Amino acid sequence: MSIKLENQISEAVRVIFQQVETKNDHLVRTKTGLILDELNWASIFFSQFSPLSGEIFQDLPKFLKNKHAIINVQNTDNRCFGYSILAFLNPITKNAHFPIFYNKLFKEYGLDNIQYPVEIDDIPAIEEKLQIAINVFSFFDDEGKARYPKFISKKKEQFKREVDLLFWNNHYAYIKNFSAFISDLHWSNRKKKFCKQCFGFFLDNVSYE
DSSP: OOOOSGGGHHHHHHHHHHHHHHHHHHHHHTTOOOOOOOOOOOOOOOOOOOOSBOOSOOOOOHHHHTTTOEEOOOOSSSOHHHHHHHHHHSOOSSSTTOGGGTGGGTTTTTGGGSOSSOBGGGHHHHHHHHTEEEEEEEESSSSSOSEEEEEOOSOTTTOSEEEEEEEETTEEEEESOHHHHHGGGSOOSSOEEEOTTTOOEEETTOOOO
16 A cells, blocks of 8 residues: 555554455355454554655766766756656757756756656656657666666657666666667677677678678
């Protein structure tokens, strides 16, 4: 049961006990012979739910920062997803991590109508709204080396534009150069194209016939 406000606790407890009574009535109706005579005590446990959603600015691990492949806008609100999309739509060559360059563009691109913070499960609907295929990648170590695909769009053929985002610590950033982001996984001086689902690669401008 989801409780968003403290004043909802009493109602939640009432519903729980009502469910207990309903189950007891059901047992009586099905002639199991089991009857709840008395409830002496009950324990109710609460836990905080932290959804995977984009929030305030998080610094990149040094390993990924040194790749210069990611634009990590220094937002002070929970709109990091929107800033990341705008960094893709409006390339800035200098100081691209400053949110001031993007603030006026949220309305222009319809990003002001998105519910923030953005959860991973929200992305398919946002793709339809923006007409952009969106891929999300993450990492599960402290250094940023253990990268993996978290969400791969199924609409690449449907939309002309495709953007790659990095998600970690409930924060999104724009991967402006995916090859540089992932190239250290496969050593080669040759230019490569990578599969975003498995991180495999093939050499560019090479015939495999």
